[in-house]
Amino acid sequence: MVTDIVISVVLLLLGIAVLAVIHMCIVGRLFREGYLNGDLVQRVNAPTVTISSEDLDNLPCFDYAGGIGDRGTSNGPGDCAVCLESFKVGEKCRSLPDCSHSFHAQCIDSWLLKTPICPICRTHVVVRSRSFKNLVEETRVPGDVTIELT
Template sequence: MATGILSTVLLVAGVALMVLVHVLVVVWVLRRGFSESRRLSRVVGEHADQEAGDAGLTEEEVGELPCHDFKAELAGEEGGDCAVCLEALRDGERCVVLPRCGHGFHAECVGSWLRKSRLCPVCRDEVIVAGPRKEAGADGAEVAVELV
């Protein structure tokens, strides 16, 4: 009978010890995971800033982006919105179309965005300035714009 009681006590003590170790391991992993994720997000953020050129485009580079007067009939029935200010684009407003991805925005909105970041606000593709600004719309040239 004493062996049965001793076996039961040892079994309960062993299970309690395993539960305690399990709880300590879970707490350790969670604490390490949170601090590691914060460190990792900081490192990834710094890496993204370095990849994006850290500072954005210069005033001259922003000025070289293709600019035109917005025409609703070319954008389709929906018209479109500027992804920076979230306002609708209206006929006659000055718009910039990014060369690589073709996304269009209000000229002022995307200019302020691109001076801070070299990435398109919609697709996060790097904006590369090809050459001098091409003015369209004033001379009747039509430009297709992808709006979101």
């Protein structure tokens, strides 16, 4: 019985030693690759991209019209992920260009001014200026283009 205890303690210490060696190998590899020599800190402190309030005006905006079977509010995909409120018919909403997620306009505007990523899928929001060339490409209407100046 005493020999069983001694064998168990020896195996326990041997297992701890093996885990310590594996840990030292991993940490040594990280040091050799430069992860702990400042490269990781540089990536964390890298400047973040920001969105100005003028850029927000270039994001698509629409009035919520409701879905099939809606009675003024919606459930599920008709909820704003920022404020967690349901969209109501007639509210001003905004759609993000790359992922097409929709939010209340004022909710997503305040979110994007702080963090320029989609709160649902974490896609970086890239605001493109809406030049004449972009507008023509977005409409994808072949033939003549009529511009109405107001």
